Amino acid sequence: GAGVSQTPSNKVTEKGKYVELRCDPISGHTALYWYRQSLGQGPEFLIYFQGTGAADDSGLPNDRFFAVRPEGSVSTLKIQRTERGDSAVYLCASSYETSGANVLTFGAGSRLTVL
Amino acid sequence: DAKTTQPPSMDCAEGRAANLPCNHSTISGNEYVYWYRQIHSQGPQYIIHGLKNNETNEMASLIITEDRKSSTLILPHATLRDTAVYYCIVRPYSGAGSYQLTFGKGTKLSVIP
Numbered sequence: 652g653a654g655v656s657q658t659p660s661n662k663v664t665e666k667g668k669y670v671e672l673r674c675d676p677i678s679g680h681t682a683l684y685w686y687r688q689s690l691g692q693g694p695e696f697l698i699y700f701q702g703t704g705a706a707d708d709s710g711l712p713n714d715r716f717f718a719v720r721p722e723g724s725v726s727t728l729k730i731q732r733t734e735r736g737d738s739a740v741y742l743c744a745s746s747y748e749t750s751g752a753n754v755l756t757f758g759a760g761s762r763l764t765v766l
Numbered sequence: 767d768a769k770t771t772q773p774p775s776m777d778c779a780e781g782r783a784a785n786l787p788c789n790h791s792t793i794s795g796n797e798y799v800y801w802y803r804q805i806h807s808q809g810p811q812y813i814i815h816g817l818k819n820n821e822t823n824e825m826a827s828l829i830i831t832e833d834r835k836s837s838t839l840i841l842p843h844a845t846l847r848d849t850a851v852y853y854c855i856v857r858p859y860s861g862a863g864s865y866q867l868t869f870g871k872g873t874k875l876s877v878i879p
Binding site for chain 1: 812
């Protein structure tokens with residue numbers, strides 16, 4: 652596709668429920684990133700994939716958060732037993748490679764609201 | 767830890783140049799300066815990046831001081847659509863941290879009619 656696509660754009664759920672957020676990166680981009688953005692803050696790194704493997708998941712806040720990228724393209728961020736503090740915009744980005752000279756292209760984000 | 771310092775907000779008159787400053791006094795020799803912006807309800811958008819030399823593209827110009835401790839992003843003729851939060855980010859070319867962007871709080875630029 653022309654850009655990074657994220658679905659759903661908005662998700663409202665109840666505390667304790669399970670949520671999946673999907674990211675379709677730009678075709679051919681091998682690197683994929685998930686960020687989380689709380690109100691009034693800059694995006695915070697969660698996890699990064701190089702191909703199918705999670706190369707760095709140090710930003711995941713706890714074991715309720717998990718992400719997969721089974722075929723090296725689409726990725727799903729999974730949140731178990733959601734809490735009100737998980738409410739945020741979840742951003743996905745992709746890039747052609749991972750040196751510091753390459754550009755990350757972001758999607759519009761998935762806004763998660765946990766009631 | 768924030769590696770860059772930016773003013774929290776700035777105003778600019780429509781049609782005038784917007785000059786957004788950024789301090790990065792601890793920048794290393796192998797670190798790029800990147801600028802992204804985020805328009806309300808959208809994801810961050812890449813603007814420009816540079817290492818030592820000044821850079822220009824269709825969106826903006828990046829002026830990096832000779833000692834590389836600060837830089838300025840210039841939008842030559844600001845429009846209302848340039849109203850956004852602008853993030854200045856320092857990023858190594860290779861090694862640890864090269865694959866990700868570390869965002870601060872950025873500068874909220876308001877372009878005023």
